[in-house]
Amino acid sequence: MWRRVASLSPLVSSSKSRLLNQVQVAYGFNAWQMFSTQVLNPVEGGVSDSRRTPFVTFVLGGPGSGKGTQCTRIVETFGFTHLSAGDLLRREISSNSENGSMILSTIKEGKIVPSVVTVQLIQKAIETSDSDKFLIDGFPRTEENRIAYERVIGAEPDIVLFFDCPEEEMVKRVLNRNQGRIDDNIDTVKERLKVFAELNLPVIKHYSKKGKLYKIDGTGSEDEIFERVRPVFAALRYPVLF
Numbered sequence: 001m002w003r004r005v006a007s008l009s010p011l012v013s014s015s016k017s018r019l020l021n022q023v024q025v026a027y028g029f030n031a032w033q034m035f036s037t038q039v040l041n042p043v044e045g046g047v048s049d050s051r052r053t054p055f056v057t058f059v060l061g062g063p064g065s066g067k068g069t070q071c072t073r074i075v076e077t078f079g080f081t082h083l084s085a086g087d088l089l090r091r092e093i094s095s096n097s098e099n100g101s102m103i104l105s106t107i108k109e110g111k112i113v114p115s116v117v118t119v120q121l122i123q124k125a126i127e128t129s130d131s132d133k134f135l136i137d138g139f140p141r142t143e144e145n146r147i148a149y150e151r152v153i154g155a156e157p158d159i160v161l162f163f164d165c166p167e168e169e170m171v172k173r174v175l176n177r178n179q180g181r182i183d184d185n186i187d188t189v190k191e192r193l194k195v196f197a198e199l200n201l202p203v204i205k206h207y208s209k210k211g212k213l214y215k216i217d218g219t220g221s222e223d224e225i226f227e228r229v230r231p232v233f234a235a236l237r238y239p240v241l242f
């Protein structure tokens, strides 16, 4: 069983007591439990490591806002494991799984794959990984996705990044991407933008209200954007074993 040990960034709350209070409210346990990294092992009668709750960052933003590009930079600099929900779904298509044709037509139309499918893929990817810090890129897309994830995984994300980018710029980037994606065409992009505004923005608002959202200006060069992302992760505290 995973246990949570990583604290939230001081950027989320400037005062220590407010931070601890937020954590208690958000996770429903005391601060000392959060910072504890070892448990008594009743079988061996000693102190042993236990698996800890992974530190999860959701990475959100419209199509072409730069989520995948910035995730690569975060992985290089901060050692996170990158799980792109879109990539997990595309892998299902290539592996001819039973859901492959449904996923393919959903992606072609710019619509959202049912939560049960996506959450299961994410859960499996987390559980089969040795990592304890994940970037979940492009998920949750809807409030229904978010609720399903939180129920199945049993935890909220620790923080949420939102790359805010004007539609014109996103469309330009997607149409220039040239990676052979079936959804990189003007009709699908228009639908994806609509779906983003209608279904994804409420998720972003939800995490903003919870004080977990880091809104990043997604315009400018990749380097400029990463310099806005860097302080978010540099300020995170990973006590002891992390």
Ligand SMILES: Nc1ncnc2c1ncn2[C@@H]1O[C@H](COP(=O)(O)OP(=O)(O)OP(=O)(O)O)[C@@H](O)[C@H]1O
Pocket: 061, 062, 063, 064, 065, 066, 067, 068, 069, 070, 086, 138, 173, 174, 176, 177, 178, 218, 219, 220, 221, 222, 225
């Ligand atoms: N700051 C930037 N300036 C110009 N082009 C960029 C920038 N960041 C990323 N790109 C390019 O824009 C395209 C889309 O970027 P990326 O794939 O990272 O977006 P995304 O948010 O993951 O999109 P999607 O939701 O469609 O997967 C890529 O071709 C990428 O190389």
Ligand SMILES: O=c1ccn([C@@H]2O[C@H](COP(=O)(O)O)[C@@H](O)[C@H]2O)c(=O)[nH]1
Pocket: 063, 084, 085, 086, 087, 089, 106, 107, 108, 110, 111, 112, 113, 114, 118, 137, 138, 139, 140, 141, 145, 183, 192
């Ligand atoms: O949680 C998710 C993530 C993605 N999709 C579908 O995949 C495409 C492409 O996703 P990217 O994150 O842009 O790679 C997206 O438009 C959806 O159709 C999904 O249904 N659920």
Ligand SMILES: [Mg+2]
Pocket: 067, 068, 084, 086, 138
């Ligand atoms: Mg992407």
